[in-house]
Amino acid sequence: DAGVTQSPTHLIKTRGQQVTLRCSPKSGHDTVSWYQQALGQGPQFIFQYYEEEERQRGNFPDRFSGHQFPNYSSELNVNALLLGDSALYLCASSLEGRETQYFGPGTRLLVL
Amino acid sequence: SQQGEEDPQALSIQEGENATMNCSYKTSINNLQWYRQNSGRGLVHLILIRSNEREKHSGRLRVTLDTSKKSSSLLITASRAADTASYFCATGHELKEYIFGTGTRLKVLA
Numbered sequence: 001d002a003g004v005t006q007s008p009t010h011l012i013k014t015r016g017q018q019v020t021l022r023c024s025p026k027s028g029h030d031t032v033s034w035y036q037q038a039l040g041q042g043p044q045f046i047f048q049y050y051e052e053e054e055r056q057r058g059n060f061p062d063r064f065s066g067h068q069f070p071n072y073s074s075e076l077n078v079n080a081l082l083l084g085d086s087a088l089y090l091c092a093s094s095l096e097g098r099e100t101q102y103f104g105p106g107t108r109l110l111v112l
Numbered sequence: 113s114q115q116g117e118e119d120p121q122a123l124s125i126q127e128g129e130n131a132t133m134n135c136s137y138k139t140s141i142n143n144l145q146w147y148r149q150n151s152g153r154g155l156v157h158l159i160l161i162r163s164n165e166r167e168k169h170s171g172r173l174r175v176t177l178d179t180s181k182k183s184s185s186l187l188i189t190a191s192r193a194a195d196t197a198s199y200f201c202a203t204g205h206e207l208k209e210y211i212f213g214t215g216t217r218l219k220v221l222a
Contacts, residue, residue, distance in 0.1 A: 004154075035212075041214065041215075043212045045209050045211065088152060090155065099143050099145070100160055101210065102157065103156070104154050106153060
């Protein structure tokens with residue numbers, strides 16, 4: 001039973017570029033959440049997808065957008081990258097109605 | 113924004129000792145969860161406690177929740193070097209959003 005997977009593991013971009021991060025949820029899970037974790041901080045909630053719709057959003061600008069596909073996998077897109085977007089991006093999956101989230105290993109993004 | 117504040121920010125103990133870390137939060141919650149993170153990688157779910165529960169155990173872990181004080185504690189008994197990690201509390205709310213605290217960095221010395 002595969003857990004949550006994320007790709008790529010590491011990524012280097014320059015300011016102003018755009019990036020797409022990918023997440024495959026744990027088998028059987030239908031809900032995907034994305035978090036940003038800056039160095040030395042706790043994860044910050046970006047948004048959650050369920051049934052291919054953004055259901056809840058944290059305090060992040062519109063530069064952050066996402067998508068969920070019919071197979072429940074998800075993408076996080078960030079446009080017009082800023083230096084401050086450098087962070088570990090974590091994807092978590094869960095089953096609708098269940099409280100426990102399972103996290104992937106994360107994608108470490110460095111913006112130069 | 114961070115909802116929870118873990119205390120202490122860092123903790124260093126000898127193998128075999130107990131480690132206690134605390135989490136305080138600001139608003140009402142449905143549940144509170146504790147996670148472990150090794151070396152800035154993915155988070156591992158440790159234990160969940162619901163707002164109507166006061167204490168839960170799982171192996172060497174004991175979690176308490178005091179909703180009147182808006183606080184929780186995580187006790188790791190008989191610590192091992194492998195317990196070295198950062199520990200986060202996350203509060204669950206009606207709107208499905210989980211809000212994480214700032215974390216406690218635990219170092220267990222062999």
